[in-house]
Amino acid sequence: MNIRAQVSMVFHLDKCIGCHTCSIACKNIWTDRKGAEYMWWNNVETKPGTGYPTQWEDQETYKGGWEKHNGDLKLKLQGRTQGLGNIFFNPNLPTMDDYYEPWTYQFEELFNAPEGDDQPTARPISLITGKPIDIQAGPNWDDDLGGSPVYAKNDVNLDALSEDERAQMQELEHLVFFYLPRICNHCLNPGCVAACPAGAIYKRGEDGIVLLSQDKCRAWRMCISGCPYKKTYFNWSTGKSEKCILCYPRLESGQPPACFHSCVGRIRYLGVILYDADRIVEVASAVAPALVEAQRTIIEDPFNPDVIASARANGVTDQLIDAAQKSPVYKFVKQWKIALPLHPEYRTVPMLFYVPPMLPVLAKMKDGQYDIGALDREGLHPLISSLDRARLPIKYMASLFSAGNTNLVNMVYHKLIAVRIYMRSKRVNDVPEDEVRQALALGGTTAEEVEAIYHLTAMPTFEERFVVPPLAREQAIEATADPFTRKREGGFGFRKAPVRGS
Amino acid sequence: MQNATPLNVVLYVVFPYFAVGLAIVVTVMRYFNDRFSFSSLSSQFLENRRLFWGSVPWHYAITLILGAHLAAALFPSLWGDLISSEARLYVMEVTGIALAVVAILGLSLLILRRLRDARVRAVTTWMDWLLLALLLLQVILGFWIALFYRWGSDWYLHIAVPWLYSLITFNPQIQYVTALPWVVQHHFLNAFLIVLLLPFSRLVHLLSFPFTYWWRPYQVIIWNRHQKTDKT
Ligand code: SF4
Numbered sequence: 214m215n216i217r218a219q220v221s222m223v224f225h226l227d228k229c230i231g232c233h234t235c236s237i238a239c240k241n242i243w244t245d246r247k248g249a250e251y252m253w254w255n256n257v258e259t260k261p262g263t264g265y266p267t268q269w270e271d272q273e274t275y276k277g278g279w280e281k282h283n284g285d286l287k288l289k290l291q292g293r294t295q296g297l298g299n300i301f302f303n304p305n306l307p308t309m310d311d312y313y314e315p316w317t318y319q320f321e322e323l324f325n326a327p328e329g330d331d332q333p334t335a336r337p338i339s340l341i342t343g344k345p346i347d348i349q350a351g352p353n354w355d356d357d358l359g360g361s362p363v364y365a366k367n368d369v370n371l372d373a374l375s376e377d378e379r380a381q382m383q384e385l386e387h388l389v390f391f392y393l394p395r396i397c398n399h400c401l402n403p404g405c406v407a408a409c410p411a412g413a414i415y416k417r418g419e420d421g422i423v424l425l426s427q428d429k430c431r432a433w434r435m436c437i438s439g440c441p442y443k444k445t446y447f448n449w450s451t452g453k454s455e456k457c458i459l460c461y462p463r464l465e466s467g468q469p470p471a472c473f474h475s476c477v478g479r480i481r482y483l484g485v486i487l488y489d490a491d492r493i494v495e496v497a498s499a500v501a502p503a504l505v506e507a508q509r510t511i512i513e514d515p516f517n518p519d520v521i522a523s524a525r526a527n528g529v530t531d532q533l534i535d536a537a538q539k540s541p542v543y544k545f546v547k548q549w550k551i552a553l554p555l556h557p558e559y560r561t562v563p564m565l566f567y568v569p570p571m572l573p574v575l576a577k578m579k580d581g582q583y584d585i586g587a588l589d590r591e592g593l594h595p596l597i598s599s600l601d602r603a604r605l606p607i608k609y610m611a612s613l614f615s616a617g618n619t620n621l622v623n624m625v626y627h628k629l630i631a632v633r634i635y636m637r638s639k640r641v642n643d644v645p646e647d648e649v650r651q652a653l654a655l656g657g658t659t660a661e662e663v664e665a666i667y668h669l670t671a672m673p674t675f676e677e678r679f680v681v682p683p684l685a686r687e688q689a690i691e692a693t694a695d696p697f698t699r700k701r702e703g704g705f706g707f708r709k710a711p712v713r714g715s
Numbered sequence: 716m717q718n719a720t721p722l723n724v725v726l727y728v729v730f731p732y733f734a735v736g737l738a739i740v741v742t743v744m745r746y747f748n749d750r751f752s753f754s755s756l757s758s759q760f761l762e763n764r765r766l767f768w769g770s771v772p773w774h775y776a777i778t779l780i781l782g783a784h785l786a787a788a789l790f791p792s793l794w795g796d797l798i799s800s801e802a803r804l805y806v807m808e809v810t811g812i813a814l815a816v817v818a819i820l821g822l823s824l825l826i827l828r829r830l831r832d833a834r835v836r837a838v839t840t841w842m843d844w845l846l847l848a849l850l851l852l853q854v855i856l857g858f859w860i861a862l863f864y865r866w867g868s869d870w871y872l873h874i875a876v877p878w879l880y881s882l883i884t885f886n887p888q889i890q891y892v893t894a895l896p897w898v899v900q901h902h903f904l905n906a907f908l909i910v911l912l913l914p915f916s917r918l919v920h921l922l923s924f925p926f927t928y929w930w931r932p933y934q935v936i937i938w939n940r941h942q943k944t945d946k947t
Contacts, residue, residue, distance in 0.1 A: 293929050300925075301774040308763045309834070341761070342833040407933035410925035418938030428750040431923045432757040449838060452756035493934075528940070688939040714752030715842045715916055 216524040219421035221564035228480040231392040235472035248450025250315035254457035261368040266311040269443040270369040277441025278559030305438040313350035315340040359390025370612040378606040397457035398563030408439025441559035465686035469679040484540030502618040504557040536682035553614035572603030631656030727889040734911035741914035755920035761834040773821030815858035856902040
């Protein structure tokens with residue numbers, strides 16, 4: 214056993230309202246700079262949809278993540294020699310057109326325009342060339358277009374569905390959609406780290422945050438392809454790659470990351486988990502349908518004395534262990550098993566987990582009436598959601614969150630539906646008792662657990678959502694400066710402005 | 716020393732020492748004071764299609780050509796053995812010329828791309844243009860020499876290598892080079908000019924070729940304090 218601590222996350226998709234507050238909070242702090250305009254370390258995409266960058270999930274094109282090759286785990290992108298051989302031209306690199314070309318407007322034209330019959334306009338100009346551009350795409354270009362023949366239709370995850378299932382998604386007003394906020398997953402087996410020829414990307418031993426050294430990066434660009442989630446970005450101005458840093462300077466001063474803190478839907482949870490680092494490769498190598506289960510097993514019980522002893526031996530502090538014992542992530546992922554990793558089949562062992570959104574009930578318009586039908590096959594009344602009559606096929610969710618294992622997704626939904634039905638009966642008292650019992654049994658859960666899930670989902674306090682571990686900021690600073698000097702000077706990061714080299 | 720006119724001394728003694736000395740000092744200073752600026756400054760993200768046809772041929776061809784120059788200078792006797800057979804000498808010459816053509820075409824494409832693509836132009840500095848011009852000049856001169864002053868793989872050993880050795884051993888012997896045709900002289904001088912520009916330009920990326928990728932562990936873990944070995 215080789216226990217390390219990892220700051221990890223849960224996003225509860227049912228609560229995301231797609232407001233993009235998270236993205237804006239992040240952008241204002243980190244990427245409001247030249248060369249980073251197009252970057253959204255946190256982005257919220259509409260699913261079904263092609264996402265950002267367009268079709269990032271298409272690993273036949275981008276070759277992100279790992280694959281099994283004769284039983285061994287191999288980067289999909291490259292072997293070592295191949296990686297160095299492709300250094301002059303990375304054949305699997307998304308270009309700016311796969312994101313969008315950033316632009317601004319010539320606002321001064323509104324003031325300078327000579328008097329005339331027409332309203333003056335502010336023309337869009339490219340932030341790269343400074344020339345007028347014809348805008349082709351922008352941030353969240355496909356926002357809410359869950360039924361779009363251009364975007365939603367090209368969602369890679371639809372490949373897993375039958376014609377009927379696809380048609381069913383179009384049943385009502387031709388669309389169904391939900392939001393998928395994405396940040397760096399701070400994976401246990403990161404593809405970006407492995408793909409970087411310069412070794413510029415690393416995982417912090419103490420907390421597992423994946424960082425990209427701006428001093429070591431030489432713009433070889435392999436991380437961008439190597440990360441299957443496309444969460445490293447190339448700064449076209451400085452010639453360095455950048456990525457989400459999980460707001461480590463905020464974490465180190467006890468605050469949750471900006472996107473977490475500002476989240477309007479309060480969908481975000483942050484906590485520490487303890488995991489066995491000796492088992493990373495084993496877990497990442499599991500057969501596809503077993504990947505999620507395997508990933509759950511690598512997360513160890515923070516109350517187990519053996520685990521605690523091994524963690525201590527690795528320098529995990531008592532405060533961190535204490536935080537791990539209170540971690541909401543541990544509850545969602547390991548205890549309740551209702552939070553799943555995004556695309557575990559990329560085999561990077563991501564540390565951001567999602568509680569899948571409730572599936573809207575497949576209803577038909579009958580004589581101008583919204584008809585959801587009677588009892589479903591499982592003997593439950595469709596209540597907000599129904600596994601049997603879901604408009605979003607389980608296979609679609611399985612393609613996103615369980616490497617195609619529909620059983621696993623079913624289990625999650627059974628439990629989530631049990632929470633709905635149980636709480637409905639408790640609050641409104643209009644569900645037959647049999648049905649409540651039936652729902653709890655199907656969900657493999659108890660009234661007690663349901664109450665706990667309900668509490669952490671609907672009523673959590675700030676401190677319950679964010680169990681920010683006490684990271685030793687002074688130790689983190691030691692690497693670059695004497696903490697006492699730094700204490701006087703304040704601030705973090707670059708001493709000099711990050712200017713492009715000549 | 717023959718031909719030791721002041722100009723020749725400046726060109727073939729002072730200038731090479733100055734160029735290499737400055738290159739070393741500035742590179743080291745830049746590395747320790749401004750490591751952030753070390754980057755290949757790739758523009759692939761802005762333009763992808765034309766880059767392929769320029770960058771790949773250029774880099775591979777120039778690396779091989781440069782490698783041959785270095786190999787011959789470092790292992791002259793081995794190199795001598797290598798070209799001792801007529802067949803091998805022929806192969807060497809033809810390969811050299813072919814690589815020069817590939818390098819020239821690749822670099823020209825890169826220059827055209829930079830001129831024509833507005834996005835790439837936006838990230839191009841005057842130093843980039845200067846460097847591109849010097850590199851193009853250098854490969855064209857090299858090609859010219861390969862074409863009109865045949866058997867360079869051989870005479871390089873007896874003319875350039877001794878001169879370089881004399882420089883390295885701080886016993887400069889300029890008579891090896893001063894009587895050479897101007898094309899060859901220009902090739903030598905331009906080479907040192909490029910060396911001189913190395914630390915001032917994006918050419919520093921050449922020094923950071925990531926060899927370690929061949930053997931480093933895939934996953935990199937860095938601890939703030941205690942250093943642990945990691946197996947993954
Ligand atoms: S701020 Fe929260 S609710 Fe709003 S889009 Fe982001 S994750 Fe969703």
